[in-house]
Amino acid sequence: MDLAEIDASGHGLQYYCKCIVHKSQLLEGQKDVYLLETDAILPRKEQLGPRPGQFYLLRRSVSGVEYGRPISVYHSEEHIDAQTGLKVVKLQFLILKKGRGTEELASLLPGDEMQIIGPLGNGFALPDDMPAGTGSTASAGNPQICIVGGGIGIAPVACLAESLPDKSYDFFACFKSKSYALEHIRAANLTVTTDDGSEGIRGMLNAALTAEVIRAKGYKAIFACGPLPMLSYLKDLALETGVRCYVSMEARMLCGVGACLGCTIPTNDGNARVCRDGPVFDATRIIFEKPVPKRKPLLKDTIPDTSVKIAGVKFVNPVIAASGTFGFGQNYRGITNVNVLGGIVGKGVTLEARLGNSGQRIIEVAAGNINSIGLQNPGIRAFIEEELPAMLALKPVAIANLAGSDLESYTEGAALLDKTAIPMIELNISCPNVKAGGQAWGLNPDKAKECVAAVRKATRKPLMVKLSPNAPDIVAVALACVEAGADALSLINTISAVSIDIERARPVFDNVRAGLCGPAIKPIALRMVYDVASAVRKLSSFNHIPIVGMGGIASWQDAVEFIMAGASAVQVGSAKFSNPTVMEEIITGIATFMKSHGYRTIDDMVGAAIV
Numbered sequence: 134m135d136l137a138e139i140d141a142s143g144h145g146l147q148y149y150c151k152c153i154v155h156k157s158q159l160l161e162g163q164k165d166v167y168l169l170e171t172d173a174i175l176p177r178k179e180q181l182g183p184r185p186g187q188f189y190l191l192r193r194s195v196s197g198v199e200y201g202r203p204i205s206v207y208h209s210e211e212h213i214d215a216q217t218g219l220k221v222v223k224l225q226f227l228i229l230k231k232g233r234g235t236e237e238l239a240s241l242l243p244g245d246e247m248q249i250i251g252p253l254g255n256g257f258a259l260p261d262d263m264p265a266g267t268g269s270t271a272s273a274g275n276p277q278i279c280i281v282g283g284g285i286g287i288a289p290v291a292c293l294a295e296s297l298p299d300k301s302y303d304f305f306a307c308f309k310s311k312s313y314a315l316e317h318i319r320a321a322n323l324t325v326t327t328d329d330g331s332e333g334i335r336g337m338l339n340a341a342l343t344a345e346v347i348r349a350k351g352y353k354a355i356f357a358c359g360p361l362p363m364l365s366y367l368k369d370l371a372l373e374t375g376v377r378c379y380v381s382m383e384a385r386m387l388c389g390v391g392a393c394l395g396c397t398i399p400t401n402d403g404n405a406r407v408c409r410d411g412p413v414f415d416a417t418r419i420i421f422e423k424p425v426p427k428r429k430p431l432l433k434d435t436i437p438d439t440s441v442k443i444a445g446v447k448f449v450n451p452v453i454a455a456s457g458t459f460g461f462g463q464n465y466r467g468i469t470n471v472n473v474l475g476g477i478v479g480k481g482v483t484l485e486a487r488l489g490n491s492g493q494r495i496i497e498v499a500a501g502n503i504n505s506i507g508l509q510n511p512g513i514r515a516f517i518e519e520e521l522p523a524m525l526a527l528k529p530v531a532i533a534n535l536a537g538s539d540l541e542s543y544t545e546g547a548a549l550l551d552k553t554a555i556p557m558i559e560l561n562i563s564c565p566n567v568k569a570g571g572q573a574w575g576l577n578p579d580k581a582k583e584c585v586a587a588v589r590k591a592t593r594k595p596l597m598v599k600l601s602p603n604a605p606d607i608v609a610v611a612l613a614c615v616e617a618g619a620d621a622l623s624l625i626n627t628i629s630a631v632s633i634d635i636e637r638a639r640p641v642f643d644n645v646r647a648g649l650c651g652p653a654i655k656p657i658a659l660r661m662v663y664d665v666a667s668a669v670r671k672l673s674s675f676n677h678i679p680i681v682g683m684g685g686i687a688s689w690q691d692a693v694e695f696i697m698a699g700a701s702a703v704q705v706g707s708a709k710f711s712n713p714t715v716m717e718e719i720i721t722g723i724a725t726f727m728k729s730h731g732y733r734t735i736d737d738m739v740g741a742a743i744v
Contacts, residue, residue: 147251147390148173148180151194152224154245162311165230166285167239168207173249175220181252182211182222185293186358186381186413189251190389191226193237201250202234203386203408205289205358208317224249227314229285253389254412257293257356260377276321278302279352279376281338281367283359287314289381289412290358294318303350307338307359338363347374354379357416365421378416382407428731437727438734439720441475441701443679444595444620446556448475448530448702451735452692452720455683455706456481456534456559456599457506461520462527468713473720476530478559478704479520483535484542484549486512492643496632501651501685502707503630505642508536508564513546517553525554532597535588536561543584544591551592558594560585560619563601563626575601575626578613589618597681600624602654602661611665615676623681623704624665625658651685651707658684659698666699667743687715689722696723696735697742 156170169191175182183189183206190201208225230239241247263277280302282290287306294304295317304320306312309328324341325333334341338359347355347370357367358381371378384396384407391409398407399420405411431437439450453476459465462477471477489509496503511519516533524531533555537543543560550558562575562584574584585598598614600607602625611622627648632641641647662682669677682700686692687708695703708715723735732738 146180147253148176149248149250150174150176151246151248154241154243154247156225157239157241157243157245160227160313163313165239166313167228167230168314169226169228169238169241171224171247171249173222173224174214174217175222178219180220182220183209183224183252183292184256184258185296186256186289187252187254188289188412189224189226189249189253190386191238192234192248193241194246194248196234196237198234198237200234200387201248201389202238203253203383203389203412204228204238205381205412206252206292207288207314208292208295227285227288250389253408255410257289257379257381257413260354263354275351276300276302277351277353279305279342279347279350279355280320281305281307281342281355281357281359281363283307283338283357283363284309286357286359286363286381288358290356291315291317293356294320303352305338305342306333307341307363308332339366342370344370344373347376352376355416357381361421362424364416364419368416368419368421371416379413380416380419381412382414382419383412384408430731431728431733435728435733437724437732439724439727441679441735443681443702444557444597446530446595449528450475450720451696451700451702451723452476452716453478453532453681453702453704454529454709454716455704456532456561458706458709461516462524462529462531465709465713469709470717472528474529474716475702475720476532477524477527478532478534479516479524480510481508481534481536481561482510482513482516482546483508483537484513484546486510486515490642490644493641496641498632498649498651498653500653501649502710503632503642503647503649504627505644505647507644513549517549521553521555530556532557532559534559534561534599536564538564540584540587544587547588547591547594551594555594557597558588558592559597559599559623560588561599561626562614563599563603573601573603575599575610576604578606578609581610582613582617585614585617585619595620597621597623599626600661600665601626602657602684603629607661608664608668612668612672615669615672615678619678621679621681622665622669623683625654625661625684628654628657652687653685655685655687655691658682659694662695662700663698663743666740670699670740670743686719687712689719689726692719692723693726693738694742696738697740699740699743701735701739 152171160166188203188205191204192201204226207227210223228238299319300321303322305324307326310331355378364380386396387393389408396407397404400418441451456478461479490505490507598619604610627650630649634641679701681702682695683704692703
């Protein structure tokens with residue numbers, strides 16, 4: 134029965150509900166696999182519990198992620214509640230902690246609440262000529278059914294095995310190290326393989342299951358779930374032996390019910406939705422993509438070089454504190470180890486002191502904040518006298534962020550900074566050009582070029598130009614800055630945004646528009662870094678200036694993405710407000726990733742994803 138069909142009252146057979154967690158525990162011998170148990174009270178009598186191979190979308194009720202994660206059912210039991218007469222389904226799931234959503238699920242405790250949608254998908258079904266009671270030729274002791282589970286993929290096939298008569302199937306369980314979740318398996322023959330040889334046969338599935346084994350055993354059908362290379366291998370075996378093979382696929386999902394078309398995979402019949410057409414498919418229909426070869430890790434004693442050079446200035450690592458989020462380097466001392474950073478960009482300074490914007494200045498929004506500070510600062514002269522000495526005394530490279538309102542204020546400020554020991558200037562061209570009706574210098578290639586050229590003449594310091602994401606064509610602006618003499622580019626600044634106070638029926642900020650930053654802008658920033666880096670690479674080698682990426686970076690994975698998109702270094706901003714040690718974690722994470730993936734230098738990674 135298609136669970137999307139409606140019952141007699143016009144309701145769907147699937148359901149959404151909030152459940153209380155009854156059990157949440159790390160499986161014995163595992164570092165990142167958890168058993169999660171809950172009860173779901175079916176809202177209407179007509180609704181159904183899950184079939185083997187089906188899944189639910191799970192999400193913690195108080196969550197930092199937007200969407201549920203598709204998790205296959207590992208075990209289920211049903212009973213009728215004596216008081217309500219409604220069906221209650223006990224559901225067990227195996228959670229592999231690997232991302233934000235699964236980390237949240239793995240951290241649930243008994244008594245916590247989570248949201249579930251399901252049961253979803255088509256599940257496993259025996260072929261018509263193999264009813265459940267005849268899966269084994271008992272007299273010969275040779276089951277016709279072969280079940281294969283790999284890693285966390287053990288869950289749905291263990292659920293299938295539990296639904297079949299004892300000893301009516303053979304079961305192959307493959308793990309990296311040590312086995313788990315086999316307590317419901319009642320196979321005629323259970324074969325375990327482990328990559329490290331800690332249990333069973335040493336090796337992967339091909340060490341235990343081959344075409345010769347399939348023919349010798351006389352299997353009629355294979356049911357499997359696990360890593361894609363394993364499923365692709367089983368497809369090849371099925372084609373070679375003529376045995377039917379059904380595999381459970383996975384994909385990133387939004388809706389889970391077939392509406393958004395976001396979870397498609399390629400098949401011989403065109404794109405198929407994993408959530409609705411699957412997750413169980415005939416393996417011979419699936420077009421498996423060839424895996425990207427993995428890089429070999431560095432040798433044990435090899436330490437990756439995380440240093441980078443930006444416009445001739447050496448940074449011990451590519452992690453820089455972004456302007457406007459770190460003061461002048463002193464604010465976070467004692468809270469985080471400031472001296473391990475690659476660099477610090479000071480608060481934006483202007484020729485004369487500024488009081489900044491009036492009214493409310495910050496609000497929190499989903500995955501970030503909107504701010505309207507207004508370049509409050511003591512002025513360049515006060516910065517040079519009062520802040521710069523302490524900033525230069527720190528180990529990270531000190532960078533002055535220069536802002537202005539007209540060419541005169543920019544050039545005079547640059548000339549003053551030129552006389553100091555500051556190693557580098559970051560030129561903020563997101564400031565309004567007062568002589569051009571208030572439009573920011575960085576929105577127009579010609580105006581950006583004019584500003585950069587003027588400042589270039591006023592200072593010999595390395596000049597890194599900070600680009601505005603609000604430009605209609607940020608690539609054109611970037612190339613204009615290169616032509617005008619920029620030594621490096623940094624991007625992006627905050628994105629123009631608006632918030633409304635619904636109680637006052639007025640904009641939250643006095644200036645109406647303010648700057649959006651935080652994780653919400655990361656994909657946009659990454660796209661702009663990718664586009665600018667791709668364009669700069671097409672210039673003559675003389676103009677191949679470095680790029681520093683920023684915008685929503687909150688983890689070492691984010692930083693690696695920016696580097697692979699073409700950034701030689703990254704700046705971290707608002708993430709420090711929620712996690713003061715985030716930059717230390719990013720520095721360590723980058724080095725660990727480089728070692729495990731065979732990158733000797735940062736340059737080896739820069740632009741690796743540009744195609």
